[in-house]
Amino acid sequence: MGSTNGYDALLVVSFGGPEKPGDVMPFLENVVRGRGVPRERLLEVEAHYQGFGGVSPINRQCRDLIAALDVDVPVYWGNRNWHPFLEDTVRRMTQDGVRKAAAFVTAAYSSYSSCRQYLDDIARARAAVPGAPEIVKLRHYYDHPGFVAAMADHTREALARLPEGVRDDARLVFTAHSIPVSMARTAGPTGGAYEAQLRTAAALVTEQVDPGRSWDLVWQSRSGPPHVPWLEPDVCDHLEALHGEGVPAAVLVPVGFVSDHMEVVYDLDVEAAATADKLGMPLTRAATAGVHPRFVSMVRELLEEPEPAPCAATCCPAPVRPARQE
Ligand SMILES: CC1=C(CCC(=O)O)c2cc3nc(cc4[nH]c(cc5[nH]c(cc1n2)c(C)c5CCC(=O)O)c(CCC(=O)O)c4C)C(CCC(=O)O)=C3C
Numbered sequence: 005m006g007s008t009n010g011y012d013a014l015l016v017v018s019f020g021g022p023e024k025p026g027d028v029m030p031f032l033e034n035v036v037r038g039r040g041v042p043r044e045r046l047l048e049v050e051a052h053y054q055g056f057g058g059v060s061p062i063n064r065q066c067r068d069l070i071a072a073l074d075v076d077v078p079v080y081w082g083n084r085n086w087h088p089f090l091e092d093t094v095r096r097m098t099q100d101g102v103r104k105a106a107a108f109v110t111a112a113y114s115s116y117s118s119c120r121q122y123l124d125d126i127a128r129a130r131a132a133v134p135g136a137p138e139i140v141k142l143r144h145y146y147d148h149p150g151f152v153a154a155m156a157d158h159t160r161e162a163l164a165r166l167p168e169g170v171r172d173d174a175r176l177v178f179t180a181h182s183i184p185v186s187m188a189r190t191a192g193p194t195g196g197a198y199e200a201q202l203r204t205a206a207a208l209v210t211e212q213v214d215p216g217r218s219w220d221l222v223w224q225s226r227s228g229p230p231h232v233p234w235l236e237p238d239v240c241d242h243l244e245a246l247h248g249e250g251v252p253a254a255v256l257v258p259v260g261f262v263s264d265h266m267e268v269v270y271d272l273d274v275e276a277a278a279t280a281d282k283l284g285m286p287l288t289r290a291a292t293a294g295v296h297p298r299f300v301s302m303v304r305e306l307l308e309e310p311e312p313a314p315c316a317a318t319c320c321p322a323p324v325r326p327a328r329q330e
């Protein structure tokens with residue numbers, strides 16, 4: 005077995021998604037177990053998945069990324085919510101004699117949902133498998149030049165797809181998954197890291213695309229019960245506001261996601277596109293980082309960095325969920 009920087013394997017850790025109609029409800033039950041997501045919201049999201057034949061784009065994206073990776077160690081893949089489940093993968097790694105793996109998580113930012121929950125998933129999988137390898141989560145990469153270059157290229161392409169007459173005044177609208185305001189407050193070592201990191205990434209991308217161009221950061225894919233505050237404004241409301249201010253066009257840049265997910269292909273490409281259509285506002289969407297060559301080479305670069313310091317135990321704490329039932 006080869007080795008890079010003391011790692012004898014790379015483990016890609018992702019969210020997971022359904023691959024056929026019958027997978028959708030069991031997948032959704034895994035996602036929301038004990039999390040107080042209302043039934044109506046779940047059925048709505050189920051319809052989004054079924055509208056795409058019960059197939060989420062996320063697994064294909066993981067397979068494509070893994071196929072594109074150029075690393076000197078064997079690559080494994082395990083998910084939080086659907087096959088291949090992390091625990092099954094950790095069992096296979098153990099059988100294969102892996103001693104110390106680096107984990108590349110397909111989420112770039114700090115928050116409970118995008119960082120701590122993956123650390124917990126890894127810890128739970130290791131605890132279930134006697135002799136499991138050490139697993140070191142690679143650092144956050146939202147500001148890595150590889151991620152930024154990929155998003156900048158894709159943003160330029162999306163700008164070029166706008167009609168020429170509105171291109172110069174088009175707004176860059178960066179989007180990320182909304183999270184509860186309480187989760188945003190406690191994200192990272194001192195709080196607020198999710199939003200701060202997203203703003204950093206958006207500024208870095210804009211700097212490469214067209215320094216000085218106006219940009220905004222807004223939110224999408226709100227979940228949870230209606231009385232719990234989540235980050236706002238929602239992308240569709242924001243497009244209406246921009247239109248009202250006379251902004252002639254916009255480019256959506258899903259900087260909060262590293263590949264196409266249902267949130268991107270439905271919430272942006274269907275819902276936000278319909279809003280823009282209704283407004284008569286030209287709108288294009290930048291591709292996600294996906295298998296952009298600079299994003300792919302970033303993974304190798306992360307693997308070759310000195311081993312990152314682990315997150316403090318107090319970083320990105322689990323939300324307190326009063327209505328929790330398990
Ligand atoms: C920050 C964040 C990311 C980005 C970081 C990362 O990538 O991990 C992310 C990614 C994703 N979220 C996904 C899917 C879902 N998220 C849900 C619900 C929730 N997301 C939350 C946050 C995030 N989610 C939160 C706070 C909830 C409320 C429930 C809870 O507190 O946990 C629900 C329940 C139904 C609903 O939407 O209400 C679904 C189905 C998929 C798969 C998509 C596909 O299949 O292509 C992906 C990649």
Ligand SMILES: [Fe+2]
Pocket residue numbers: 181
């Ligand atoms: Fe989510």
